Amino acid sequence: MLHVNAPRLLADLAALARIGATPEGGVSRPALSPADLEGRAWFRRQVEAAGLTFHQDGAGNVSAILPAADPVARTLLCGSHLDSVPDGGRFDGALGTLAALEALRTIREAGLALPVHLEAIAFTDEEGELVGLLGSQALAGQLTQAGLDHPRGGRDKLLAGLARAGLSEASLLAARRDPAALRAFVELHIEQGTRLIDAGLDLGVVTAIVGIRSVWLTFTGQAAHAGTTPLTRRKDALWGAAEFIGRARDMVAAQFDPGVVNCGILHAEPGAFNIVPGRVRLALEFRHGSEATLDAMQTDLLALAAEVAARFSLSLAVEEASRAIAAPLDSGVIAALEAAAGRLGLSHTRLMSFAGHDTQVMSRITPAAMAFVPSVGGLSHNPAEFTPDEAVIHAADVLLHTLLILAG
Template identity: 40%
Template sequence: MRIAIDRRRLVDRLQEQANIGGIDGERGLDRVTLSEADREVRDWFRDRMTDAGLDVRVDEVGNVFGRRPGADPDAGTVLLGSHLDSQPHGGIYDGPLGVLAALEFVETLEDEGITTERPVELVNWTNEEGSRFQPAMMGSGVWAGALSQEAAYEATDRDGVRFVDALERIGYRGDVPAEPGYDYDSYLELHIEQGPRLDDAGDDVGVVTGVVGFQWGEITFEGQANHSGTTPMHHRRDALVGAADVITGVRRIPGTLGERTVGTTGVIEADPGSINIVPGEVTFTVGFRDPDDETVAEAVDRVKGEAAAAAEREGLEWRYEERMSVESVDFADRCVDAVQSAADDRGYASQRLVSGAGHDATRVASVCDAAMVFAVSEDGKSHSPQEFTDWDDCYAAADTLANAALDLAGVADE
């Protein structure tokens, strides 16, 4: 059995949520986790789930679920969702498209009077982005047992605000344990690709077979702050020079390891930060990703070697601190096949690919079988107000998600 979701309703909902935390004069979002805008969009989403007749619950880390019963109450649940939080200057599709496509699936079941064999749940995961509180994928990580709830609660933002305090302030510290409260059969997540492969190929949807592994870390060099005009060059212990050498290594190392290896330095902090003082301490982030976990480990080892060499050249002390490490994930064949079958049956051109970005599905895959659907990202842009996915591409991916989910949930008395 195949269904057709309501394109107009999906687009209207996407536009509605984009107004919550929207950036003035741009089409992007500033809706970081546990902000006032996050509270507002959570309230809005809860109302939509209630309108759809779902039983809504909030767990202790703020994950919001909506449950629709199936004909067999003992059958494993099919879970669908993503996240509503954004980067500080993010796009309107990253995350919200997956949440609202899942809602559209349930509303279509209601419209058509379809009872599924398995129960179906929707979820908005807390703090997928990790832009305010680290680590990323926090809500799904606690729920899946990859992170401790205590550690999540004690995480702080740059202003020293604890996660648990921010959660309570917006009223989303629920009383349901942050753990699987039911038996889960499978999980599907729709997300924009956040890369150019679908757009370059002219395909309609991506059938995601897995997610790369990655490690984020932080390197600190300690030298000697001193006067920039009176300190001879051969007397300097310039922490920023050491950092610059390693940062060029972060750019260079991936090209020696593999086609899919990527490395990035996204944050640099130099102290004391004055134009006429030699930097005495510099801290910067490094991150490597690859579908092969051993390749990620090799990249980290190499950057540590570069740091040690730079420290010796410049007379510096250095240290490396791991901030987050996630192993690669291969999705379950039966879930991937359900997505592929739905795309084929609905006539969408597709390709199979591995996600280069982390997603909540990475965590949930340890609880139950999982897979993902990708929507086209025009020019591969994401984490930016310039992020764009055409409404037709939104619909194609959401339509694929809905029909794959129906396959997994089954139709009662079909």
């Protein structure tokens, strides 16, 4: 059975972790920062040293390519990202990128002739220092000039990063790839949670990346004297909001598992010790991997808000703030990941991703899925992020065999 070269993969992870290294043991390689560019230059040297073809597109996505004999063959993509959040960890993105590179090196050295081009790609700005999922959106043809005009990291930072990397908005918008030329996309990533570690499992096969809905709820009652107004006569907007928060948690846990709900902002007005709150604005967010379930969650959560408002004699206003569509992943790529894990005798389970990944963008243009590798303590976006060597190697072997299965 074919296996990756474990010492070489671990040495790569250690070498990359020295680029942008922080005193706490993590890395800081925000997208298109000098440290990120240094990481990409290092990646290029590894690609060329391995006898693979290096490619960089107009979005700054960097790739290692192992071409098929047939020049018009489709491309089987795998990979992740090299950028990190500021003061992030050594495994987020790096593990998936370097495992992909290692899988290509292993297949090349084994002299296997596959009917697809293999490409190990590192997407630009997955973490959102500039735009978020920037490289994958560009490749998928989902960037617009309007989207670039108001990037979440600010216009100046985007333009400075592009200039540093020799890229432009025009090159970003031109980086679209023809979906017909792609066979599939597979990503390995650390779990960033504790489900795998807690269950003692080797691998999590991701069936969907959750959709996220954000809604402002405004409860309006009547501001009043906090001493002289009898409790029975109050229209306290915060009583309604507080009851909603507790019951929303219980409802989602009981009816929508593994969905989650969060109330992240609460503004009570007028806001004083001695005034009954007359108005409360509450930021409600909920996540699930199925759009149909998200619809049901929205219906039930808003009905709960209306019921609570009526009970406390409040009015309720609802305003949708944002919506990210759930991305169900491809059953064929999921089956290939599970077959590869089975072939290697590794334990695995199916789960949803509650964080965003490039795979959700790629899933719109090609069959795509991803697998999670255990994260000790579930820590991520943290210098203490850690995945044991053995788990890294097992996951890279799964990726290797998944590529062989998908290549046919």
